[in-house]
Amino acid sequence: MKRLLPTSTAGSLPKPSWLAEPEKLWSLWKLQDSELIDGKQDALRLALQEQQQAGIDIVSDGEQTRQHFVTTFIEHLNGVDFEKRETVRIRNRYDASVPTVVGAVSRQQPVFVDDARFLRSLTDQPIKWALPGPMTMIDTLYDAHYKSREKLAWEFAKILNEEAKELEAAGVDIIQFDEPAFNVFFDEVNDWGVATLERALEGLKCETAVHICYGYGIKANTEWKKTLGSEWRQYEEAFPKLQQSKIDIISLECHNSRVPIDLLELIRGKKVMVGAIDVATNSIETPEEVADTLRKALQFVDADKLYPSTNCGMTPLSRQVARGKLNALSAGAEIVRKELLGK
Ligand SMILES: [Zn+2]
Numbered sequence: 001m002k003r004l005l006p007t008s009t010a011g012s013l014p015k016p017s018w019l020a021e022p023e024k025l026w027s028l029w030k031l032q033d034s035e036l037i038d039g040k041q042d043a044l045r046l047a048l049q050e051q052q053q054a055g056i057d058i059v060s061d062g063e064q065t066r067q068h069f070v071t072t073f074i075e076h077l078n079g080v081d082f083e084k085r086e087t088v089r090i091r092n093r094y095d096a097s098v099p100t101v102v103g104a105v106s107r108q109q110p111v112f113v114d115d116a117r118f119l120r121s122l123t124d125q126p127i128k129w130a131l132p133g134p135m136t137m138i139d140t141l142y143d144a145h146y147k148s149r150e151k152l153a154w155e156f157a158k159i160l161n162e163e164a165k166e167l168e169a170a171g172v173d174i175i176q177f178d179e180p181a182f183n184v185f186f187d188e189v190n191d192w193g194v195a196t197l198e199r200a201l202e203g204l205k206c207e208t209a210v211h212i213c214y215g216y217g218i219k220a221n222t223e224w225k226k227t228l229g230s231e232w233r234q235y236e237e238a239f240p241k242l243q244q245s246k247i248d249i250i251s252l253e254c255h256n257s258r259v260p261i262d263l264l265e266l267i268r269g270k271k272v273m274v275g276a277i278d279v280a281t282n283s284i285e286t287p288e289e290v291a292d293t294l295r296k297a298l299q300f301v302d303a304d305k306l307y308p309s310t311n312c313g314m315t316p317l318s319r320q321v322a323r324g325k326l327n328a329l330s331a332g333a334e335i336v337r338k339e340l341l342g343k
Contacts, residue, residue, distance in 0.1 A: 004340060005294070005308055005333045006057035008273065010211055010251060011130040011176065012069065012313030013047045013062030014322050023316055025218060026068050040065040041118060048122055050319075054326035055334075058126045058174065058307070063315065065115045069178055070132040070140045071099075072111075077159065079105035079145065086142035091184045094220035101143045101152065107159045113166045120171035129172040131160055133179035133210065134196040135188065150192045157199035168206045175201070176209035176251065183212055186237035194241045201246065209249035209273065212238065213312040214257060217280030232258040239266035249273055253311040255285070255293045264300035272301045275311035276332060277325045282317065284324035290332020295339075303340050308333040 014022060019039050021027035031039040047062025066072035074080055084100040116129055132140075134153040146152045164175045177197055182189050201208040212235065215221035228234075235252065242250060243266060251273035253259060264272060276293040277285055294308055308329060314322040 003057055004303060005306055005337050006126070007308045007329055007333050008056060008058035008128055009051070009060060009062075009310045009314065009326070009329075010213065010273075010275065010279075010312050011060055011063050011128075011178070012315035013050065013060075013064070014315055014317055014319045015062075015064055016043050016046060016319070019043045019064070020067075023318055025216065025316055026071070029067070040115075044115065044119060045122065048119065050323055051326060052123070052125075054323065055330040056326060058128050059119075059123060060128050060130065061112075061115055061119050063130065063313065065112070069130065069313065070137055073132050073163075074099065074137060074141065076108060076111040077105050078108055079103040080141065088142050091139055091181055093184075093224045096140075098141050101141055101145045103145055105152070105155050105159065107162055110166050111163055113163070113170050116167050116170040116172050126173040127171065128174040128176055128209070129167050130176045130178055130211070131163060131167075131200075133177035133181070134160060134200055135181040135185065135193045136179050139181045139185075149188065150196075153192065153196040154199065157196040160200040161202055164201060164204055168204055172206060174207040174209055174249065175204065176211055176249075177201070178211045180211075180213050180215055182210070182238045183214065183234040186234075189238045190241055194238070194245050198246050207248045207271075208246075209251050210242065210247050211251035211273070211312075213251075213253040213275070216312055216316050217278075218316060222280065228258070230258060231260055233260065233263065235259060235263045236266065239263065243267045243270060249307065251275070251307075251309060254297060255290070255311055256281070257311065261296045262300060264297060268300065269305075271305040271307060272297065273307040273309040274301065276308050277310040277329050279310055279312045279314050279317065279325075282321050284321060285328045285332070287328055287331035287335055290328050291335040294332065294336045298336070308336075
């Protein structure tokens with residue numbers, strides 16, 4: 001990436017209200033069949049245009065073709081029964097009714113590759129594509145087949161690797177694995193979480209990223225955050241292993257969070273997507289607030305490795321708020337860019 005402080009989002013953007021009910025997770029599609037296919041493509045075009053108008057440097061599909069960042073991928077796999085549901089505790093935080101793994105898991109066909117090819121056809125800008133990470137996938141399922149979280153994670157890692165290689169061939173520049181579970185299951189992260197992540201990116205020549213956050217601004221997450229105390233040191237547990245890993249970029253929540261910024265020292269040498277936009281509030285950051293978060297991160301991340309971004313996805317926000325936040329991100333990055341180049 002030649003541009004200094006290239007901006008991007010963590011991934012998702014709100015969907016248009018004609019496509020799905022807005023400001024909601026898992027919201028149902030409002031269109032069907034071929035109308036749904038066309039509608040998703042139109043929404044992807046809009047999401048791209050909104051990023052471009054805000055001056056975002058590394059663009060995404062805004063996750064317009066998926067209902068949810070984990071379940072949509074799993075829906076395309078063999079071995080998972082969506083009719084057979086069990087209630088499990090997601091990331092030790094809230095109960096949800098989830099599908100059951102009933103047999104060996106495998107990928108029937110590419111999941112997002114056509115969407116990625118479509119996005120590639122619309123722009124020459126660098127593209128980042130998000131996939132769920134293996135550990136976050138197993139945490140959103142009931143496993144009645146492997147009966148081992150680790151075994152299932154290795155199986156998913158192989159499947160993710162097949163998908164990632166095809167996304168790379170479709171022209172994706174950065175493949176990102178979303179692993180919010182890395183902030184919860186520290187022993188497993190160190191035992192096999194990072195290893196399965198590395199399996200998922202094996203053989204890729206494009207850049208790779210892992211996104212680890214404190215989640216959307218939904219109630220279950222806000223309640224959980226209240227229990228974490230005055231300093232959020234969760235990153236400290238996975239960082240040493242990640243610093244040693246093959247992953248190129250680490251995407252983190254930094255703005256308005258209680259994460260001590262000096263934890264970034266533990267991943268010195270990696271590229272860091274610094275979350276400088278809070279996705280858990282409707283108030284729009286000023287460019288100066290964004291710049292302030294980036295300046296703090298610059299104490300621990302070399303300027304050529306700092307990628308300004310959002311704390312997490314923006315899917316539950318209104319389009320107007322998301323647009324304002326994209327603009328603030330761009331403007332804040334520009335302030336710091338000028339400061340750095342003026343030196
Ligand atoms: Zn996130």
